[in-house]
Amino acid sequence: MTFGEKLRQLRKSRGISQQKLADSIGVAQSTIAGYETSVREPDFATIERFARFFSIPFSSLMPSDGTIDKEFVQQVADALHQNPKLGLLFDKTRYLKDRDIDAVLSVVNAIAREREDEE
Numbered sequence: 001m002t003f004g005e006k007l008r009q010l011r012k013s014r015g016i017s018q019q020k021l022a023d024s025i026g027v028a029q030s031t032i033a034g035y036e037t038s039v040r041e042p043d044f045a046t047i048e049r050f051a052r053f054f055s056i057p058f059s060s061l062m063p064s065d066g067t068i069d070k071e072f073v074q075q076v077a078d079a080l081h082q083n084p085k086l087g088l089l090f091d092k093t094r095y096l097k098d099r100d101i102d103a104v105l106s107v108v109n110a111i112a113r114e115r116e117d118e119e
Contacts (some may be wrong), residue, residue, distance in 0.1 A: 001063065002038050002063050003035065003038070003041065003042070003047070003061060003062070003063050004035050004036045004037060004038040005036075005038075006060075006061055006063075007032075007035055007036055007050065007061070008036040010054055010056075011032075011036075014054070018032040018033055018036075021053070024053055025046070025049045025050060025053060026049070027046070041071060041072070043075070044075070047061050047062075048105070048109070051105075052109065057098050057101065057102050057105075058101075058105060059098065059101065
């Protein structure tokens with residue numbers, strides 16, 4: 001199942017309109033439509049906002065259709081290249097259980113919110 005299919009299914013199961021979701025996440029309604037039809041792909045930060053909005057683990061929004069999203073892989077590779085410490089973080093967390101990953105994400109999100117408040 002693609003990210004877009006998961007997003008649409010999740011949104012509809014909660015009875016939320018594209019517009020309400022867009023307003024809550026801070027994007028245009030057309031962006032939500034683009035995600036749901038796989039015309040557009042969100043970045044990590046946007047996926048995290050969806051996960052927080054729906055109170056679900058980040059990993060549950062990752063595509064599970066068995067295909068490799070080359071753009072996504074390239075984003076990860078670029079991020080790791082730009083900051084080698086991300087590789088260390090990945091190595092330390094890749095075998096954690098979902099609940100532990102959620103705990104790590106909570107800490108990271110708290111730090112990110114703190115930085116946003118400082119700006």
